[in-house]
Amino acid sequence: xxxxxxxxxxxxxxxxxxxxxxxxxxxxxxxxxxxxxxxxxxxxxxxxxxxxxxxxxxxxxxxxxxxxxxxxxxxxxxxxxxxxxxxxxxxxxxxxxxxxxxxxxxxxxxxxxxxxxxxxxxxxxxxxxxxxxxxxxxxxxxxxxxxxxxxxxxxxxxxxxxxxxxxxxxxxxxxxxxxxxxxxxxxxxxxxxxxxxxxxxxxxxxxxxxxxxxxxxxxxxxxxxxxxxxxxxxxxxxxxxxxxxxxxxxxxxxxxxxxxxxxxxxxxxxxxxxxxxxxxxxxxxxxxxxxxxxxxxxxxxxxxxxxxxxxxxxxxxxxxxxxxxxxxxxxxxxxxx
Amino acid sequence: xxxxxxxxxxxxxxxxxxxxxxxxxxxxxxxxxxxxxxxxxxxxxxxxxxxxxxxxxxxxxxxxxxxxxxxxxxxxxxxxxxxxxxxxxxxxxxxxxxxxxxxxxxxxxxxxxxxxxxxxxxxxxxxxxxxxxxxxxxxxxxxxxxxxxxxxxxxxxxxxxxxxxxxxxxxxxxxxxxxxxxxxxxxxxxxxxxxxxxxxxxxxxxxxxxxxxxxxxxxxxxxxxxxxxxxxxxxxxxxxxxxxxxxxxxxxxxxxxxxxxxxxxxxxxxxxxxxxxxxxxxxxxxxxxxxxx
Numbered sequence: 001x002x003x004x005x006x007x008x009x010x011x012x013x014x015x016x017x018x019x020x021x022x023x024x025x026x027x028x029x030x031x032x033x034x035x036x037x038x039x040x041x042x043x044x045x046x047x048x049x050x051x052x053x054x055x056x057x058x059x060x061x062x063x064x065x066x067x068x069x070x071x072x073x074x075x076x077x078x079x080x081x082x083x084x085x086x087x088x089x090x091x092x093x094x095x096x097x098x099x100x101x102x103x104x105x106x107x108x109x110x111x112x113x114x115x116x117x118x119x120x121x122x123x124x125x126x127x128x129x130x131x132x133x134x135x136x137x138x139x140x141x142x143x144x145x146x147x148x149x150x151x152x153x154x155x156x157x158x159x160x161x162x163x164x165x166x167x168x169x170x171x172x173x174x175x176x177x178x179x180x181x182x183x184x185x186x187x188x189x190x191x192x193x194x195x196x197x198x199x200x201x202x203x204x205x206x207x208x209x210x211x212x213x214x215x216x217x218x219x220x221x222x223x224x225x226x227x228x229x230x231x232x233x234x235x236x237x238x239x240x241x242x243x244x245x246x247x248x249x250x251x252x253x254x255x256x257x258x259x260x261x262x263x264x265x266x267x268x269x270x271x272x273x274x275x276x277x278x279x280x281x282x283x284x285x286x287x288x289x290x291x292x293x294x295x296x297x298x299x300x301x302x303x304x305x306x307x308x309x310x311x312x313x314x315x316x317x318x319x320x321x322x323x324x325x326x327x328x329x330x331x332x333x334x335x336x337x
Numbered sequence: 338x339x340x341x342x343x344x345x346x347x348x349x350x351x352x353x354x355x356x357x358x359x360x361x362x363x364x365x366x367x368x369x370x371x372x373x374x375x376x377x378x379x380x381x382x383x384x385x386x387x388x389x390x391x392x393x394x395x396x397x398x399x400x401x402x403x404x405x406x407x408x409x410x411x412x413x414x415x416x417x418x419x420x421x422x423x424x425x426x427x428x429x430x431x432x433x434x435x436x437x438x439x440x441x442x443x444x445x446x447x448x449x450x451x452x453x454x455x456x457x458x459x460x461x462x463x464x465x466x467x468x469x470x471x472x473x474x475x476x477x478x479x480x481x482x483x484x485x486x487x488x489x490x491x492x493x494x495x496x497x498x499x500x501x502x503x504x505x506x507x508x509x510x511x512x513x514x515x516x517x518x519x520x521x522x523x524x525x526x527x528x529x530x531x532x533x534x535x536x537x538x539x540x541x542x543x544x545x546x547x548x549x550x551x552x553x554x555x556x557x558x559x560x561x562x563x564x565x566x567x568x569x570x571x572x573x574x575x576x577x578x579x580x581x582x583x584x585x586x587x588x589x590x591x592x593x594x595x596x597x598x599x600x601x602x603x604x605x606x607x608x609x610x611x612x613x614x615x616x617x618x619x620x621x622x623x624x625x626x627x628x629x630x
Contacts, residue, residue, distance in 0.1 A: 032569060037585065040582075040585075040586055041586065065569045065570060065571065065572055066569070066570055067567055067568045067569045067570070068568060068570075068582070069568055077485065077567055079468065079469070080463050080467035080468055080469065080470075080473075080484070080485075081466075081467050081468030081469075081473055081477065081484060081485060082484075082485040082567040083482075083485070101469075102468065102469075201585050202585075205584075205585070225587075229587045230587075259480075
């Protein structure tokens with residue numbers, strides 16, 4: 001009669017070996033970049049570029065892991081203990097949330113890197129079906145009766161908040177800063193939205209893959225990527241007369257990096273985003289580069305747009321969040337009724 | 338029905354036109370339902386997976402990320418399933434062989450994972466092990482990683498799969514009774530030999546059946562794992578999560594290729610399940626026991 005121990009011994013050894021090998025992986029220099037959905041392709045390529053650069057300048061190997069999801073959800077995960085050395089999220093509010101709720105980085109994180117810690121920008125545009133059959137040329141056309149507008153849920157999606165604020169800023173200017181006018185516009189706009197996906201990529205798939213809706217409000221980089229993936233013979237981009245300057249920020253999560261001993265490489269990882277090589281890469285993945293020399297080279301890809309910032313349009317993210325997206329805020333008032 | 342059949346047995350042998358039409362309609366309805374909701378989607382998975390040829394399919398599956406997702410899914414099943422077998426056997430042994438206070442509570446608790454949404458299950462672990470959860474600060478101080486790491490994924494998987502083995506064994510062992518075990522004890526066998534020589538051989542098919550169900554669920558679990566995974570490519574993504582990611586990246590061929598692996602796992606499960614059923618009649622709980630003994 002074999003004892004229980006001898007029967008389960010091979011299994012115990014296997015489990016032990018696996019956990020040891022899993023632990024071993026953490027012995028090298030690793031960085032975890034927690035990001036949002038549409039940046040997957042860009043960071044995959046950038047990680048290779050940075051690893052080469054780091055090897056060339058310091059002789060050290062660095063392996064960068066990435067995690068992607070809805071921006072708000074990702075911020076939540078970092079607060080709950082997902083050990084990100086750096087975060088590259090869709091909007092400053094989400095990194096603010098990490099600073100406030102988790103205390104994992106300084107409240108003045110946004111002043112630590114150039115350009116409000118946003119190495120690349122984007123903007124909000126309209127994607128329509130080829131030939132623009134519904135004649136959509138500007139924000140006003142989205143509230144015509146019968147037009148189906150696709151945009152994600154601003155409660156859950158960072159991209160959707162940019163969409164919302166872009167429309168809000170336009171409506172506010174149009175009605176000479178009369179808030180009631182802007183509200184009326186937003187109410188009509190959301191009455192035309194048949195589905196609210198939870199994330200920006202989900203909305204793109206709804207519009208592009210499932211063929212729902214007449215117009216998609218989207219990040220410019222998402223719209224350009226959709227043109228590239230699905231063919232410019234199927235869709236076209238409409239640039240509205242006025243839109244928002246979307247600034248997706250980046251930051252080192254100080255306390256995690258300190259714990260991992262990766263402060264230096266994490267900082268270098270983000271600073272290198274401002275280099276000409278990385279800026280060029282960002283442009284190839286349809287993010288508007290900050291560096292003028294690179295921006296000039298890609299002027300053909302990115303049309304001139306008339307933009308306002310969150311600060312100009314809505315008095316900054318804290319205000320925008322409290323006013324529009326908190327429980328009982330304008331979005332709830334508009335969409336609930 | 339039996340009454341009528343006794344009166345005119347010829348009517349049974351040659352069903353009336355109406356009965357025949359009724360039967361055809363019912364069978365057709367069931368078949369159409371199956372085709373639309375089961376066969377069509379399965380066919381779609383494989384069509385999409387092979388839409389760019391066998392070579393592309395092979396390359397999609399051989400991608401580093403898909404391979405590591407496959408490995409992780411296997412690792413999680415290898416840890417979660419044996420633990421649940423252990424738990425399932427002890428729980429059903431205790432429940433069917435002993436009387437104790439709180440027995441009905443234990444039976445109810447075993448069913449909790451079937452009643453709770455997997456997403457809620459995942460969130461419970463975040464509440465306990467998250468940085469701001471009950472154990473989070475202590476874990477972080479000691480540099481132990483539970484959620485957003487492999488242990489959390491294993492825990493969540495154990496949670497959603499733990500009813501399967503016990504649920505199979507309890508009715509089976511109840512029907513079987515403890516006569517043989519009592520006889521073995523009377524003849525002088527100790528606890529371990531009663532278990533290895535009497536109980537285990539008796540329950541082995543039901544146990545295998547429950548194990549297969551638990552394994553297939555652990556391979557396919559999405560919701561609970563999604564909450565605790567952290568979605569780190571190559572490290573904490575299981576195969577179902579990888580499928581979603583690939584799909585979101587417009588990488589449809591690779592997404593469906595990975596999905597086809599999950600579908601294959603499900604088909605293997607079904608075949609195993611079916612062959613156990615027909616080999617032993619396990620699923621007519623205890624009924625075959627009498628004919629056996």
